[in-house]
Amino acid sequence: MRQGLNEETARKTAEIIQKIGDVPAVAITDRERVLAFIGPGCERHPPGREIATRATHQVINTGEMKIAEKQADLQCPVSDCNCPLASAVIVPLKLRDEVIGTIKLYRTEKGPIPAVTVKLAVGITQLLGVQMELAALERQSQLVTRAELDALRAQINPHFLFNTINTITMFIRTDPETARRLLIRLAAFFRHAFKRTGHFSTLEEELECVEAYLILEKARFREKLQIVREVDETLLDYEVPVLTLQPLVENAVKHGIMPKMGNGTVSIKVSRENEQMAVEIADDGVGIPEDILPHIFSPGFGSGSGVGLSNVHERLKNLFGAEHGLQLDSGQGKGTRIRFMLPLLMQSQNSRGGVSLEA
Incomplete structure (x- = not known):
């Protein structure tokens, strides 16, 4: 279609x-x-x-x-x-x-x-x-910048879609109600990923996209994938760059937990620090080898991970300055932690969907 x-x-x-x-x-x-x-x-x-x-x-x-x-x-x-x-x-x-x-x-x-x-x-x-x-949306590319379309396309892994459809097909026979819920979640995930026409969505909308993604992955990996969430709810209405959290969570699942023997945990933490929003995505997976770490933010580096991380890293720096890029800490066999800071942004009521700094 x-x-x-x-x-x-x-x-x-x-x-x-x-x-x-x-x-x-x-x-x-x-x-x-x-x-x-x-x-x-x-x-x-x-x-x-x-x-x-x-x-x-x-x-x-x-x-x-x-x-x-x-x-x-x-x-x-x-x-x-x-x-x-x-x-x-x-x-x-x-x-x-x-x-x-x-x-x-x-x-x-x-x-x-x-x-x-x-x-x-x-x-x-x-x-x-x-x-x-x-x-x-692709036929009407004037609605968004080319960079935004490229960013959105980069995050939707075709293997993720294929695997999810296979999972839903399996549940059709054994648990139709679960299959229906997963299908709705998949639709919600794509709707969020592709309907946005600006640079920003609310933190709540971003977390809903992350939740839809994680529910679909949990259906595949069951107990192997554990999730810990710690979110300051007073920040839910603040704006964040669209498709910022989900690629980082996907990176943690795909490159941290999936290759690990046994179960693994991904933690999502959003808090208020020094009148800024602090976001941290961490996993206790296999970690990143030392020889790869210096290149991890290079566009296109690695088996897919470089695309998502470099995309988010560059967008954050372009929007807010170099100090707002991703900070990565990883040890082989110890897991990976990615952290970044955002200014507190609220949607302006007088700028037709623009964003202004909170006074």
Whole structure:
């Protein structure tokens, strides 16, 4: 869906949904046509044809989900055929609150749609909406600076996304409710990462992004990954550079805890020091070898870690001065601690989203 809504992307998406949703048939439409149909269904509604069912038009017009528990509820004008589809959940696909199509999960028996199927349909639609928002953002690059887009892209590790989807697929069979919650968290993570158009978000929003990331990683690593949080709640409304904390936490998990034998702990501490915000991300993982430490902030250095750390380090220095860059302390076999200081910033009520120093 990053390439937009068309027949090719819709077909690939429908195949994935049918597999993880364990439903007989899946259809995806835009506002006018059927873009993809996977599974048993009426041959009179192939991809490329105009939408026939009035139930689908109703969802497009109202922007509200519809559950059809029997074939008559679909309000299909074609009656002289042997269509096997007896019930469905139809969910609007939205881009920035505008309905651009629908996703339909069909069943071949009539009756109530299982709650897990409904929740999964909603979660999938939200995630696809986020992916399409990202595509729209890339097409409208004038909304953000090139540096910001590069920074955002650098933080989203494709292996993290692939592994998370695999984890969700596993839970679909064994624990559908957990799968639904993880899907919603994944959508929330991407929404935060890509919807921002400025340099700043609140500390609370940044921590929500970190929490979404950690919940997804905890689903993979279970007890191996422990989290300790110590946050001064009086600082939650203050502004911090967008996507500052999450890359540091990801670095601690990926390069500190994952290679370690046994369990590990990542600690997140945000406190007030000398009228500044002090942020510290620490882990008790494998640490960084001494010969690597001098190069750790070099752009592109290492197996992915240099990109995220150098990006955050340079952005902090460019925004606030050299003294606000990352301070790193690490010992091989002892773990790593990253710390930085931020001025206390509050969103100005008179600068259209600008940021001003607290008086």
